[in-house]
Amino acid sequence: MKNYIKADEWNIVEEGFDPHLNKISESLFSIGNGRMGQRANFEEDYTGETLQGNYVAGVYYPDKTRVGWWKNGYPEYFAKVLNATNWIGLNIQIDGETLDLNTATVGDFKRVLNMKEGTLSRHFTAKLKSGKMVQVESIRFCSIVDDEVAALHYRIKALNFKGQISITSFIDGDVKNQDSNYDEKFWEEVAQQQEKNTDYLVLRTKKTEFDVCTVSQTSIFKNAELQTLSPVTKDKYLGQQASFAVVQNEVIDLYKIAANLSSQNYDKSDLLSAAKATILKAAEKGFEQLKQEQAIAWAQKWEEGDIVIEGDVAAQQAIRFNIFQLNQTYTGKDARLNIGPKGFTGEKYGGSTYWDTEAYCIPFYLSVAPQEVAKNLLVYRYKHLDKAIENATKLGFNNGAALYPMVTMNGEECHNEWEITFEEIHRNGAIAFAIFNYIRYTGDERYLADYGLEVLIGIARFWKQRVNWSAERNKFVMLGVTGPNEYENNINNNWYTNKLAAWCLTYATEAAEKVKSLDPEQYLKIVEKTKLQEMSEFKDWNSVATQMYYPYHEGEEVFLQQDGFMDKEQILVKDLPADQRPLNQKWSWDRILRSCYIKQADVLQGMYFFEEEFDLETLRRNFNFYESRTVHESSLSPCVHSILAAKLNDEEKAYEFYLRTARLDLDDYNNDTEDGLHITSMAGTWMSVVEGFAGMRVKEDKLAFQPFLPKNWAAFSFTIGFRGLQLKVQINESELIITNHSEESLTLRVFEQEYAVPPGEKTIAYKTSLV
Numbered sequence: 001m002k003n004y005i006k007a008d009e010w011n012i013v014e015e016g017f018d019p020h021l022n023k024i025s026e027s028l029f030s031i032g033n034g035r036m037g038q039r040a041n042f043e044e045d046y047t048g049e050t051l052q053g054n055y056v057a058g059v060y061y062p063d064k065t066r067v068g069w070w071k072n073g074y075p076e077y078f079a080k081v082l083n084a085t086n087w088i089g090l091n092i093q094i095d096g097e098t099l100d101l102n103t104a105t106v107g108d109f110k111r112v113l114n115m116k117e118g119t120l121s122r123h124f125t126a127k128l129k130s131g132k133m134v135q136v137e138s139i140r141f142c143s144i145v146d147d148e149v150a151a152l153h154y155r156i157k158a159l160n161f162k163g164q165i166s167i168t169s170f171i172d173g174d175v176k177n178q179d180s181n182y183d184e185k186f187w188e189e190v191a192q193q194q195e196k197n198t199d200y201l202v203l204r205t206k207k208t209e210f211d212v213c214t215v216s217q218t219s220i221f222k223n224a225e226l227q228t229l230s231p232v233t234k235d236k237y238l239g240q241q242a243s244f245a246v247v248q249n250e251v252i253d254l255y256k257i258a259a260n261l262s263s264q265n266y267d268k269s270d271l272l273s274a275a276k277a278t279i280l281k282a283a284e285k286g287f288e289q290l291k292q293e294q295a296i297a298w299a300q301k302w303e304e305g306d307i308v309i310e311g312d313v314a315a316q317q318a319i320r321f322n323i324f325q326l327n328q329t330y331t332g333k334d335a336r337l338n339i340g341p342k343g344f345t346g347e348k349y350g351g352s353t354y355w356d357t358e359a360y361c362i363p364f365y366l367s368v369a370p371q372e373v374a375k376n377l378l379v380y381r382y383k384h385l386d387k388a389i390e391n392a393t394k395l396g397f398n399n400g401a402a403l404y405p406m407v408t409m410n411g412e413e414c415h416n417e418w419e420i421t422f423e424e425i426h427r428n429g430a431i432a433f434a435i436f437n438y439i440r441y442t443g444d445e446r447y448l449a450d451y452g453l454e455v456l457i458g459i460a461r462f463w464k465q466r467v468n469w470s471a472e473r474n475k476f477v478m479l480g481v482t483g484p485n486e487y488e489n490n491i492n493n494n495w496y497t498n499k500l501a502a503w504c505l506t507y508a509t510e511a512a513e514k515v516k517s518l519d520p521e522q523y524l525k526i527v528e529k530t531k532l533q534e535m536s537e538f539k540d541w542n543s544v545a546t547q548m549y550y551p552y553h554e555g556e557e558v559f560l561q562q563d564g565f566m567d568k569e570q571i572l573v574k575d576l577p578a579d580q581r582p583l584n585q586k587w588s589w590d591r592i593l594r595s596c597y598i599k600q601a602d603v604l605q606g607m608y609f610f611e612e613e614f615d616l617e618t619l620r621r622n623f624n625f626y627e628s629r630t631v632h633e634s635s636l637s638p639c640v641h642s643i644l645a646a647k648l649n650d651e652e653k654a655y656e657f658y659l660r661t662a663r664l665d666l667d668d669y670n671n672d673t674e675d676g677l678h679i680t681s682m683a684g685t686w687m688s689v690v691e692g693f694a695g696m697r698v699k700e701d702k703l704a705f706q707p708f709l710p711k712n713w714a715a716f717s718f719t720i721g722f723r724g725l726q727l728k729v730q731i732n733e734s735e736l737i738i739t740n741h742s743e744e745s746l747t748l749r750v751f752e753q754e755y756a757v758p759p760g761e762k763t764i765a766y767k768t769s770l771v
């Protein structure tokens with residue numbers, strides 16, 4: 001755990017330069033705009049520890065799989081998000097000596113991520129070996145207005161000398177991924193072009209053949225005079241270079257406007273001309289205007305989805321950091337894109353899509369972004385349906401059964417550990433649940449007819465075939481699975497998976513009925529396309545759903561995570577010596593698998609999804625039983641526990657779990673922030689506030705709240721959109737104040753009581769009902 005980020009409501013601030021923390025800061029201060037993003041690498045050369053990262057959404061490389069023992073059904077490759085051309089590069093020489101913060105003496109260092117306006121800035125002084133000192137101020141951003149564009153302003157001042165400053169402003173595509181399986185470079189050069197002060201570099205990914213054109217225009221001013229630059233070229237590298245005689249206190253200003261255009265959006269033959277048009281347009285606006293537009297666009301985002309916490313700056317900073325990073329990662333403009341667990345902040349997890357999106361991210365985007373955004377996340381899976389069917393077929397399923405991949409870029413499975421690839425199949429259920437969740441929130445039943453039903457049919461067919469009848473139990477059972485708790489593999493009858501499967505089968509039938517009445521013509525088309533045998537398939541689905549086996553422990557009166565769970569030695573986490581944790585670093589896998597310790601919500605994940613089926617006593621018993629065995633070694637774990645604890649009125653626990661999720665990266669709680677941020681769990685943090693502390697749910701088409709105010713806070717508020725209405729919800733110790741910014745009234749529930757809320761503000765007194 002670290003504690004070096006300064007508390008501030010709108011900014012992430014690092015003061016003083018500690019090279020040991022640099023990789024963590026590179027992750028924390030990452031910037032992005034949904035289409036591209038980058039780690040907070042320095043513009044100038046840096047020979048210290050760094051993970052260089054520039055990423056272009058959707059551009060990946062199928063890195064050939066490396067596994068010890070090949071199993072039939074394994075994917076051939078792991079799709080990796082690529083470290084792409086570095087557009088910020090500046091090589092700075094002071095009388096022939098390179099400016100490098102690893103070798104210089106650094107003073108007055110400050111790095112700021114301004115979340116209000118979406119910029120990253122840095123300030124420092126550097127004393128070189130020669131004794132010459134410079135002062136640097138830089139600010140850069142990836143535009144969320146034009147998501148192909150990024151910009152940088154870099155100012156350098158000679159502090160104590162008269163001499164020569166040389167600057168080469170470059171774009172460099174000769175980059176690698178640290179996680180490359182065979183130490184291979186993934187890019188080949190297609191074209192270079194230089195025109196005046198503008199560099200164009202077109203690179204192509206090997207195998208996948210994505211072309212990306214990076215263009216950068218550099219302008220350097222000395223004493224407000226634009227300088228002439230000389231072109232420099234190397235393999236996969238282009239630059240603009242100039243040398244200046246400076247006297248003490250003289251300042252040089254460098255502006256760099258850049259863009260990344262990918263062949264996903266243009267014909268390859270048009271890429272260069274499109275890049276020219278883009279850079280021309282951006283350059284016409286210039287740095288200051290682009291920056292102003294950025295601030296306005298971010299103000300709009302905050303208007304739609306801020307959370308304000310009064311009386312606790314650290315909590316305020318944390319929640320804004322989570323919201324900011326989510327908005328930087330996914331904007332919903334493009335249904336081919338998704339949310340990698342590390343977003344644009346690192347290589348780990350390949351930048352690919354996991355069940356995290358459906359289980360954790362959908363509620364966030366549903367509430368804080370236009371409906372299209374969450375819809376696009378669902379459509380992404382619709383577009384991958386054929387691949388999911390192919391994937392299931394490869395594993396021996398038939399009749400259009402679909403198994404969505406555990407990890408994917410383009411719909412194909414990328415994961416290759418048998419216990420996850422073949423067994424962690426609950427992901428299929430999360431995809432169906434997200435459809436349900438989307439419709440519950442938006443009321444957009446049309447989605448089922450247009451996209452959802454086909455997906456649900458494929459998923460239902462999979463579950464139907466994945467179970468088998470146990471004559472012994474006289475029930476359907478599901479053998480050989482891994483639940484969300486990955487600290488158990490190849491188990492039988494994971495309660496969560498069985499529950500989810502049964503629910504999917506029922507929901508698919510209900511969805512079919514719905515589409516049939518909503519749009520009979522479309523229904524027939526779907527029946528034809530999917531070759532659905534209505535009578536027999538619905539009957540089969542129903543029979544599995546109603547005769548599913550659910551493990552239960554009579555003594556503890558809890559749903560049993562899986563068959564045989566109680567055979568394990570039941571030593572609670574509180575009795576585990578602290579030096580044994582985290583288990584995944586301290587224990588062998590074998591020992592973990594034999595233990596009762598749980599990585600993340602499993603039974604409790606199911607109780608969270610289907611909460612209306614369980615009374616509070618049942619929830620409490622299961623919560624107490626499972627939480628005391630849970631080590632929360634997945635970043636996705638604390639948020640679900642926080643929400644459930646809030647529901648159980650265990651305010652202290654709810655807050656404790658909230659803190660673990662909210663500042664997970666800022667405080668480097670799991671010692672892994674340097675690899676990148678836990679983007680998908682950030683949505684869970686948002687859920688902990690909105691679904692946890694505010695207790696927000698959608699029940700029978702209405703918003704419902706069961707709020708409480710965490711002890712350390714004076715009040716909190718958040719903004720959401722709901723079915724065309726724009727709402728602000730403020731919660732203090734005894735009141736929920738709702739502001740309806742729309743023209744229409746709405747009805748909402750606070751602790752079981754209904755209230756009509758006309759346009760304007762309404763105060764509703766509440767009392768937390770202790771249970």
Ligand code: BGC
Binds near residue numbers: 486
């Ligand atoms: C979790 C998975 C999750 C993945 C990516 C793993 O540690 O156990 O549930 O999908 O991380 O976030």
